Amino acid sequence: MAVTRTALVTGANRGIGFEIVRQLARLGVLAVIGARDPKDGVAAAEKLQSEGLDVPVVALDVDREESAAAAVAEVKRLYGRLDVLVNNAAVLIDAPGGFNASLFELTGETARRTFETNVLGPLRLIQAAAPLMREQGYGRIVNLSSIAGQLAEMGKGYPAYRISKTALNALTRIAAAELNGGNIKVNAMCPGWVRTDMGGANAERSVEQGADTAIWLATLSDDGPTGGFFRDRKPIAW
Structure with missing residues (x-):
């Protein structure tokens, strides 16, 4: 009998996360919405x-360690397993100037809040989910990153967000290395500039386009890649 895969998507009540849940559910995955406000x-x-x-x-507030552990435990209690974790929840709160915010106006509070959500949130969830995935001999972890975090193409603007996504890429590589060999794949992806509350109405991509690579990585075959960074289902530079 085929196993029904179970997925947990963070920040999934809107935007790209919502679309990831929708597309996974259409594929027959039991996709769970993780939302700060139930x-x-x-x-x-x-x-x-x-x-x-x-x-x-x-209920899942990625900024709270106990919430991340409780959400994973609840999925296990209800469904007996967790096959896919999509770390989608993130913030972009650089100011003043938004996308044009300067490193030299970055406050410690903005940096701490950004790191808390964009890096420590995924870390907490990976730590909570990995034991289940090891136990069942299967797992797919997808971290929604950004080309804004690429060292190869690093530039100016929204520094806290950039630094957090670079750190998320490092987390991806470390987790992939530690979990390698147990049919657990850990990858990062860039959705592009997507029309969401974060991306704004002028963004060039739809949520369907933004979610596509995440769906691919969440459903990788056993011979699929791990420890990679992808956009449009193709590897990109770190």
């Missing part, structure tokens, strides 16, 4: 129910 998660799940997709919700 009411927002339920509202998102109701939208998908109108499309014939039955999607559960768990």
Whole structure:
């Protein structure tokens, strides 16, 4: 009998995370919405129910260590396994100037808040999910990063966000190395500039386009890559 894969997607009540849940559910994956406010998660799940997709919700605040562990434990309690973790939740709060924010105006508070969500959040969830994945001999971990974190193409603007995504890429490589050999794949991807609350209305990509590579990585075959950085399903430079 084929196993029904179970996925947990963080920050999934809107934007790219919501679309990842939608596409995974359409593929027959039991995709769980992780939402800081369960009411927002339920509202998102109701939208998908109108499309014939039955999607559960768990409370998940990636900024709180106990919340990350509790969310993974709840998925295991309800479904007995966790096959896929998509670390989608992130913030871009650089100011003043938004995308044009300067390193020399970056405050410690902005840097700490950004790192808390964009790096420590995924770290906590990987630490919580990895034992389950090792136990079942299967796992797919997808970290939503950005070309803004590429050292190869590093430039100016939104420094806290850039630094956090570079750190997330390092986390991806370390986790992939430590989990290698147990059919657990850990990869990072760049969705591109997507029309979401973070990306804004002028962004060049739809949420469907932004989610595509994450879906591919979440459903990799056993001979798929690990420890890579991808955009449009193709490797890109770190």
